[in-house]
Amino acid sequence: MYELVLRAPEALVEPVSEALMDELEALSVSVEDADVDTDAEQALFGEPGLPAPKSGWQRSTIKALFAEESQATEAAALLLAQDWADELHVQSLQAVEDQDWVRLTQSQFEPVQVTPAFWIVPSWHEPPQQAQQVIRLDPGLAFGTGTHPTTRMCLRWIAQQSAERRARWERVLDYGCGSGILAIGAALHGARDIDAVDIDPAAVQATQDNAQANGVQLRAGLPELAQGRYPLVLANILATPLKLLAPLLTGHVAAGGDLVLAGILERQADELKAAYASWCELQVSDSQEGWVLMTARMAGDA
Numbered sequence: 001m002y003e004l005v006l007r008a009p010e011a012l013v014e015p016v017s018e019a020l021m022d023e024l025e026a027l028s029v030s031v032e033d034a035d036v037d038t039d040a041e042q043a044l045f046g047e048p049g050l051p052a053p054k055s056g057w058q059r060s061t062i063k064a065l066f067a068e069e070s071q072a073t074e075a076a077a078l079l080l081a082q083d084w085a086d087e088l089h090v091q092s093l094q095a096v097e098d099q100d101w102v103r104l105t106q107s108q109f110e111p112v113q114v115t116p117a118f119w120i121v122p123s124w125h126e127p128p129q130q131a132q133q134v135i136r137l138d139p140g141l142a143f144g145t146g147t148h149p150t151t152r153m154c155l156r157w158i159a160q161q162s163a164e165r166r167a168r169w170e171r172v173l174d175y176g177c178g179s180g181i182l183a184i185g186a187a188l189h190g191a192r193d194i195d196a197v198d199i200d201p202a203a204v205q206a207t208q209d210n211a212q213a214n215g216v217q218l219r220a221g222l223p224e225l226a227q228g229r230y231p232l233v234l235a236n237i238l239a240t241p242l243k244l245l246a247p248l249l250t251g252h253v254a255a256g257g258d259l260v261l262a263g264i265l266e267r268q269a270d271e272l273k274a275a276y277a278s279w280c281e282l283q284v285s286d287s288q289e290g291w292v293l294m295t296a297r298m299a300g301d302a
């Protein structure tokens, strides 16, 4: 695991963090509050090869973890090639022990509220009193702790469906399952016979482990595991793969069933609608922090 530590004025924290998470393949990003540079920090910034700071600036520390050193180096180079390079400083780039990664990730992961009654709670936290449905999750390397708005919107959609709709979920497909969080969330809301698939074997393993920790029965595997039609298909991936997967995903939705897609930015919603138009009419049914949830009900009786 490799940690890239950057110092930036507050105004850059959001765009830099977003670029790290969305485009530069960071596994996690944490931000420490802005403070005024100390002498010690000035000394550090003044090291050969590192740009000197302007004294008295309010700066934040942004720490990003990467699986590979090349990803961290490339991310630093790409960030420093932007217009804001004068104000952004690379403080360090170094290998960190796996225990540090676990500790760092754990310290960032607090209980997440999906609805007032539905929570995602790390195993080292007690669930809040009002929680009636709880997903217990230890973050692994697989994506899906519920802290990302795309995951939260999918879970909220699941929780908001009527009892009558949930009664139809005799088969459910979670395509691009990551940690398995959507499959587990669906199981807690009445889904039976769940298939959770991912191209990443680490995600398949994480899904199996997380399902077991939550007492949920499911089958996890590579995409070939998905067979036939399902009354509910969930896919939180990204716009480009979702467009390519349109015939496959729609082919897995049963007549009268629901397709729920996430990982789509607001500005990509029209492209997605067009890519799926031959099979179904996608609608934006939720949005959070620039991301949208798109859903469609397939024609025909369930």
Ligand SMILES: C[S@@+](CC[C@H](N)C(=O)[O-])C[C@H]1O[C@@H](n2cnc3c(N)ncnc32)[C@H](O)[C@@H]1O
Binding pocket: 142, 143, 144, 145, 146, 150, 151, 154, 175, 176, 177, 178, 179, 180, 181, 182, 197, 198, 199, 200, 203, 223, 236, 237, 238, 241, 263
């Ligand atoms: C953004 S994560 C979502 C994880 C989880 N479902 C959630 O909602 O938090 C996307 C997952 O899709 C997987 N993935 C990406 N492309 C895929 C594809 N073509 N087929 C299956 N899985 C894919 C990735 O490995 C990753 O685990």
